[in-house]
Amino acid sequence: MGRNSVSILGAGLAGLSAAWHFQQKGSPYHVYEKDMQPGGMCHSRKVNGYIFDRDGHLLHFRHKEIFDLVRELLNDNLVRHRRDSWVYSEDRYIRYPFQANLFGLSRPVLKECLTEFIKARRNGGTLGKENFLQWIEGAFGAGIAKHFMVPYNTKFWTVHPREMTAEWLDGFVPQPSMDRVIDGAIHDSRQLLGYNSHFWYPRQGGIGQLAAAFCKGVRNIHTGFALKKIDLHRRRMIFDNGETREFGHLISTIPLPELGRLIPDLPADVARAFGELRWNSIFNVNFGLRQKKSSSRHWIYFPQEDLSFFRVGFFHNFSSDLTPPGRSSMYVEVSYSKDKPLDRAMITGRIEKDLRKVGILDSEDTIECRDVNDIHYGYPVYDRHYAVARRLILDFLHRQRILTCGRYGGWRYMSMEDVILDGKEISRRVDVLN
Numbered sequence: 001m002g003r004n005s006v007s008i009l010g011a012g013l014a015g016l017s018a019a020w021h022f023q024q025k026g027s028p029y030h031v032y033e034k035d036m037q038p039g040g041m042c043h044s045r046k047v048n049g050y051i052f053d054r055d056g057h058l059l060h061f062r063h064k065e066i067f068d069l070v071r072e073l074l075n076d077n078l079v080r081h082r083r084d085s086w087v088y089s090e091d092r093y094i095r096y097p098f099q100a101n102l103f104g105l106s107r108p109v110l111k112e113c114l115t116e117f118i119k120a121r122r123n124g125g126t127l128g129k130e131n132f133l134q135w136i137e138g139a140f141g142a143g144i145a146k147h148f149m150v151p152y153n154t155k156f157w158t159v160h161p162r163e164m165t166a167e168w169l170d171g172f173v174p175q176p177s178m179d180r181v182i183d184g185a186i187h188d189s190r191q192l193l194g195y196n197s198h199f200w201y202p203r204q205g206g207i208g209q210l211a212a213a214f215c216k217g218v219r220n221i222h223t224g225f226a227l228k229k230i231d232l233h234r235r236r237m238i239f240d241n242g243e244t245r246e247f248g249h250l251i252s253t254i255p256l257p258e259l260g261r262l263i264p265d266l267p268a269d270v271a272r273a274f275g276e277l278r279w280n281s282i283f284n285v286n287f288g289l290r291q292k293k294s295s296s297r298h299w300i301y302f303p304q305e306d307l308s309f310f311r312v313g314f315f316h317n318f319s320s321d322l323t324p325p326g327r328s329s330m331y332v333e334v335s336y337s338k339d340k341p342l343d344r345a346m347i348t349g350r351i352e353k354d355l356r357k358v359g360i361l362d363s364e365d366t367i368e369c370r371d372v373n374d375i376h377y378g379y380p381v382y383d384r385h386y387a388v389a390r391r392l393i394l395d396f397l398h399r400q401r402i403l404t405c406g407r408y409g410g411w412r413y414m415s416m417e418d419v420i421l422d423g424k425e426i427s428r429r430v431d432v433l434n
């Protein structure tokens with residue numbers, strides 16, 4: 001392999017986007033993917049007539065260049081939706097985001113949330129960035145923290161917000177103005193708020209269509225190539241199918257903790273830094289229902305500790321192409337980690353019981369199809385070790401001429417749009433290095 005050729009590890013959206021941009025420029029590259037099909041997390045499959053994504057995957061755009069690229073790739077197979085999302089609180093459903101839609105809550109809880117919010121804003125809404133709990137209390141006050149933000153985030157991250165920093169936020173948590181919070185407390189406001197107020201989704205075929213569209217413009221994808229070891233000294237990759245490849249520039253999009261395991265004899269400080277990376281995992285179950293559900297909701301958040309799932313979404317409201325006629329389908333997400341282990345033998349039964357408890361399934365409903373996706377690397381946890389450990393690892397890799405890219409390769413909270421952009425940017429960086 002030539003000195004200037006590029007090897008890309010992983011054919012998820014980040015690897016595919018990097019490869020697609022190299023292809024456009026006529027630069028040589030090869031992509032190595034462990035699975036037999038490219039796409040990574042951006043994947044859909046047909047099960048008993050239902051099209052299931054690996055988990056709910058909706059497109060949001062903040063960068064026009066990526067929006068234009070996705071539109072070009074998917075052509076007219078892309079539809080814009082106005083978000084219809086909810087929060088389950090006090091045995092009822094209120095609109096999302098909680099902080100801007102207090103109206104549906106009981107009077108005592110509404111009063112507590114509103115007065116504490118006003119108090120926090122009067123105190124200047126100090127946005128402490130050291131600690132996510134401080135940030136929440138500064139931005140929303142102790143009431144909203146207690147009734148939604150702290151229980152939801154603890155459940156989702158599997159780590160208490162006081163153990164996390166707020167450096168990942170980047171607009172992911174909507175911060176309404178005082179006017180908007182008061183407005184949402186005195187009446188049922190339908191005004192949308194936040195980065196995901198609208199989303200885009202393929203008309204047909206599920207989110208996997210996006211990865212498939214990238215693949216049409218990419219050559220040299222080698223599937224069934226699971227990296228087993230990197231020999232830094234001889235600059236060789238050894239794969240578990242017995243193949244070996246030399247590399248010039250290497251771009252890794254595989255999860256950073258995996259990469260750490262595959263490089264032998266790491267310096268002690270780098271090995272320690274790898275050991276400090278934390279993440280949550282997502283156990284997602286997709287369900288196909290024999291009945292047609294009438295609600296138009298897209299997804300619902302569940303902060304309650306005694307309910308197994310933190311979010312439930314409804315595929316049939318993203319596209320009618322995802323279910324056989326007259327049917328419905330949904331995804332149910334449970335978070336777990338080393339700190340909060342999952343009981344795999346019990347979880348699906350518990351989910352089904354809880355779906356009935358919160359009224360999503362009723363006595364008429366029959367589940368005719370289940371599809372389990374156990375996602376080991378869900379979200380990197382931004383605890384107090386995160387920034388230093390990540391920096392140390394990336395600097396070490398950089399010195400070995402290994403660049404990282406994407407959500408898991410670069411170990412950051414990133415959306416599909418973000419990783420497509422990251423793939424584009426890494427292709428520019430490598431061109432400069434050449």
Ligand SMILES: Cc1cc2nc3c(=O)[nH]c(=O)nc-3n(C[C@H](O)[C@H](O)[C@H](O)COP(=O)(O)OP(=O)(O)OC[C@H]3O[C@@H](n4cnc5c(N)ncnc54)[C@H](O)[C@@H]3O)c2cc1C
Nearest residue numbers: 010012013014034040041057058226227406407414415416
């Ligand atoms: C539960 C959940 C819900 C999400 N919902 C949304 C959403 O609604 N909207 C949104 O925009 N984003 C969402 N995301 C984020 C989105 O999935 C990611 O940003 C994006 O798909 C990541 O792409 P990637 O290429 O960085 O990683 P991946 O898609 O994980 O790609 C990495 C690739 O590396 C391969 N690989 C791993 N190990 C090896 C190895 N040893 N050798 C070779 N190959 C290997 C994997 O098989 C995979 O194909 C969600 C993520 C999760 C976990």
